[in-house]
Amino acid sequence: MADFSVKKIDQMETTFGGGLSKARAELGVTSVGMSILTMPAGYDRYPDHDHTHDEQEEVYIVLAGSGVLTIEGEEFALDGETMARVGPSTKRKVVAGPDGIRLLVLGGVPGEAYQPPEWGELGSADPMAG
Known part of the structure; x- marks a missing residue:
């Protein structure tokens, strides 16, 4: 049987007040951290x-929209033509930016196997929940 997974971002479980979609867990990715960060205009x-x-x-x-990434005080425009590490x-x-932004965020520890944080697992409590 083929090994794959497909899911719409808007149907993924979220955390951090709904702004971070648990893409890694939803797709069953084990090799790298992966989430979708969605922020409204001007957030x-x-x-x-x-x-x-x-x-x-x-x-x-960037998957949609635009924004600004500030790294150590230096600002970089983020859009569909720009990636940053x-x-x-x-x-x-x-x-x-003025149209909001949706980012695919990949993460991991260089040279090590990926270890997901507890908040990234499906069904885990939202760290921002009261």
Whole structure:
């Protein structure tokens, strides 16, 4: 039997207040972290953060819309023609453009097998739920 999975993004389970779709878990991907970050127009509350705690690098790929990725204080326009990789210790923040933004976010620890976080599993509690 063929080994594949197909699912519409809008039908995927979400976390972090509905802004992050659990694409990795929904598709059964085991080799890399993968989620869909969806933010409405002008959304600027995505946290400035790094991944020194888990040593994960991330790749951002725009699926729809536009925005700005700030890396260590330097701003980069994000659109359908731009991809970005950010290392674990580097601070990054995404702000949605006037049409909102939907990003495919890939992550993993360089040179290591992927270990999914608990919040990324289907049926897990939303860390932002009260």
